[in-house]
Amino acid sequence: MSPRTVPAGTPLGDDFHVYDTTLRDGAQREGVSYSVADKLAVARHLDALGVGYIEGGWPGAMPKDTEFFARAAAGELELRHAALVAFGATRKAGTTAADDPQVRALLDSQAPVVTLVAKSDRRHIERALRTDVAENCAMVADTVAFLTNEGRRVFLDAEHFFDGFRFDPDTALRVLDAAVTAGADVAVLCDTNGGMLPLGIAETVAQVKDRTGFRLGIHCQDDTGCAVANSVAAVQAGATHVQLTANGYGERAGNADLFAVVGNLVTKLNMPVLPDGAFSEMTRTSHALAEIANIAPDTHQAYVGVAAFAHKAGLHASAIKVDPELYNHMDPVDVGNGQRVLVTEMAGRASVELKGAELGLDLAGRPDAVSSVVATVKERESQGWSFEAADASLELLMRAALNDTGLDDGTVLPFAIESYRVLIENRGGEVVTEATVKLVVDGERTIATCEGNGPVNALDAALRAALSPSRPWLADVELSDFKVRLLAPQGAGETRGTDAVTRVLVESTDGAGSWTTVGVHGNVVEASWLALVDAVAYAGLREGAPVAATAG
Incomplete structure (x- = not known):
């Protein structure tokens, strides 16, 4: 049966009905x-x-x-x-x-x-x-x-x-x-x-x-x-x-x-x-x-899903770098969508270059930086990290490789982390969490202690309290989502509950946009801390302040 076709651009009018129920x-x-x-x-x-x-x-x-x-x-x-x-x-x-x-x-x-x-x-x-x-x-x-x-x-x-x-x-x-x-x-x-x-x-x-x-x-x-x-x-x-x-x-x-x-x-x-x-x-x-x-959009829905034109394999990225049509069945812009390149352990140099361009970074003339990013991503993904849902952490990593963080060495945060501590206390049935962070900010040692409804909330509040006097724009930044996934320990055949490595994704927003950062560790608090620090660093990047590489 041959397809029914009409000349391009000819309105079908009542000749064809799109009926929605x-x-x-x-x-x-x-x-x-x-x-x-x-x-x-x-x-x-x-x-x-x-x-x-x-x-x-x-x-x-x-x-x-x-x-x-x-x-x-x-x-x-x-x-x-x-x-x-x-x-x-x-x-x-x-x-x-x-x-x-x-x-x-x-x-x-x-x-x-x-x-x-x-x-x-x-x-x-x-x-x-x-x-x-x-x-x-x-x-x-x-x-x-x-x-x-x-x-x-x-x-x-x-x-x-x-x-x-x-x-x-x-x-x-x-x-x-x-x-x-x-x-x-x-x-x-x-x-x-x-x-x-x-x-x-x-x-x-x-x-x-x-x-x-x-x-x-x-x-x-x-x-x-x-x-x-x-x-x-x-x-x-x-x-x-x-x-x-x-x-x-x-x-x-x-x-x-x-x-x-x-x-x-x-x-x-x-x-x-x-x-x-x-x-x-x-x-x-x-x-x-x-x-x-009130249903989350299907990320893998044909034509309109955010992953409908997302490419992960290095082979795909190499071809797309030459011509996007080689691995896209149509131009995603036609349906109001966009092409995305995912940088994972499957990524090659072309994937990193294309993803950098998507993030506004020119890696094409920096083979050393590309090699560094590819090696770091592969190593971290073997440890449980995942950057395909955490573009902000990936961008910080890329900027560190390019020495494009606004700092002299391009590899450290615009503050030094001395230590942090989290205490959880049951006060007669009321559970109270308290976090203390010790930083060196602009050459000055700063200590901040805050309470929260859990370790992550308390750490987030303490980190902000320590940084806010010198970075007032942090008042506009909020933690909007927090996801935890347990991963099997190295060498284990299956996830073993409290023994598992933890991956944390933190989504933040400043009202004008949102970004996601990632942290991985055997301790859920440390994994959360790594993601929180990246979130603050990326917020600084959005504000035009010096920022640095991922804290992990």
Whole structure:
């Protein structure tokens, strides 16, 4: 089946539908619960991206969805690109569409488009609905005709279509025919259980298109991990309407990911399915919608994940240094993303040079510095260090190798560490932690003691107290995240709890940006101290103050 292609830059308009169901199907993901305000915010982001249809939910069945449509109709949601869609079921058996309160609720939503879900698998018709095929088709036809006569555009979601088509193709096609004959614009074939594979999807879509001539859509669940591939295969086989969710949110394993499918349609099938300029907003939109859902963005998500164009192997970096296209399937800038080079024990000289350039450092003419960085990274990673998530510590290491720290020797901190001490005391059930640091700052010996809610917090406070008189900008620096991982001791086959080497990642922010530093040691307090010292040193770098190499 050859891909459907159009000339580059030709808007598809209503010839192709990007239909988003994040607010209904995506909200069925475990752990997601949108408020009405959240739903309005999600819809605005999707509209700004340029999707054609936004399914807002099931009015009449879900109180929040009913309120969402009411607020949208009252003017709280002004859509520039998308049409708002109300989702619901056909009339019940033995009644009329006009008298069915659920169907009436679809009209009351004032949404210009309605998507009706209907059974298309004879087993579901007979066992779940407890009716026969003829009555099921009448339910579909009556509801579609009623809604279209009321001025609504109607799409039909044929639930369990692929399973039903394999079991009884004539029944599945009768349901589609009932909907389209009554006025439905699109017959959407749903892989409701998510059990299909791409070739099966393509073959079925092609058969249905050949036998009916109807406009077909596709709705895929990800239970086989193939929802994106299945959706693209359906489009290649003739579907011109694709139902998706942001970041693949949805029940069980999720739905077809909006960003991956659209990315493939635009870059691989030459289908401009978003308005001009919107494609570059993909990454930002994905992350914004993850924030609203209160789910951490998937770092390895296709197209929009922060690691989607990250390269670790030295072989990759060597090629990218010559031409970035040699190991990137597209320019990440096109989707608002960026290329990253990770410096790890796998890194070679090219990786270090590229990473240096990414950090604003020119290592190309300093083979001695490159060799030093490569050797240090490999040695430290063998001890449990990891720099791929700690760019700030890596930059300090690189600057030390370049003697570019603002200090005479380029290898020491802008203060000398004499010692530190941490005391933990249980005072009648109250646990109190106290830390004392002794530094030499600008030639003067300084001692500071502070309490905290734990060793790291107390050390952080004491370090700041010792440095703040001469570095007032430290008042703007905050520790925003702290992660600990236990690593197996040298020579051990597995992690042994309290015997393990500890790796600490500290994320800091000054309000204008954030950075991450790393520390590794057999003692968790020392590992934390190393990361904290690097964090302060990097903060000085951001302020233009002399800084130095990693403290480790």
